[in-house]
Amino acid sequence: MATARTYLKRHTEALVKDVGIEVACEITGKSKATLGRYYSDHPEHADRFIPVDVVSQLEAKASYPHVTSALAELQKITISFDDRRPNATPSGGVNSDVIALSQRFAMLMGEYQQAIEDNIITVNEAKRLLRETVMLQQVLIDMKLHLEEEGA
Known part of the structure; x- marks a missing residue:
C-alpha cells in the first residue's frame, strides 16, 4: 500500500x-x-x-x-478529461473522427519511435506519450458520441 x-x-x-x-x-x-x-x-x-x-x-x-x-x-477506473470544448457538442462526424483517429495514432507512434531510439523512455518522453495517448482517447470518445448520435 x-x-x-x-x-x-x-x-x-x-x-x-x-x-x-x-x-x-x-x-x-x-x-x-x-x-x-x-x-x-x-x-x-x-x-x-x-x-x-x-x-x-x-x-x-x-x-x-x-x-x-x-x-x-x-481503482482501475477510466475517466475522461476533455478541456478542448467545455459545454459543447463534438463537431464533425464519424468520417472526420476516423481521419483524426488516424492522425493521432500516427503522432503517438512517432512519439514512441523517438522515445525508444535509445532504448530508454525518459520522464519527458513518457509525458509526451501520455499526452498523445490522452488525445487519442479523446478522439475515440468523440467517435463514440457520434456513433451513438447516428444510431439513436
Whole structure:
C-alpha cells in the first residue's frame, strides 16, 4: 500500500504546483506548510492526505485533475478529461473522427519511435506519450458520441 500512498502524494504535489503554491494557499485558505504536508514523503506525514474539498477547489483552477485521475487509476477506473470544448457538442462526424483517429495514432507512434531510439523512455518522453495517448482517447470518445448520435 506504500506505492499507492506515494502515488497519491506525487499527484497531490503535481496539483499544488500546477495551480501554484501561492494561488493554492489563497484558494484553499491553507498555509504553504499545510499544503506541503499533504504531499510530503517524510514519515511523520505518511498518513496525512489532502482533503477532498481541497482537491475540488484546486482542481477547479488546475490545468488537469491530477488527484482525481490518480484515485481513478488506483481503482482501475477510466475517466475522461476533455478541456478542448467545455459545454459543447463534438463537431464533425464519424468520417472526420476516423481521419483524426488516424492522425493521432500516427503522432503517438512517432512519439514512441523517438522515445525508444535509445532504448530508454525518459520522464519527458513518457509525458509526451501520455499526452498523445490522452488525445487519442479523446478522439475515440468523440467517435463514440457520434456513433451513438447516428444510431439513436
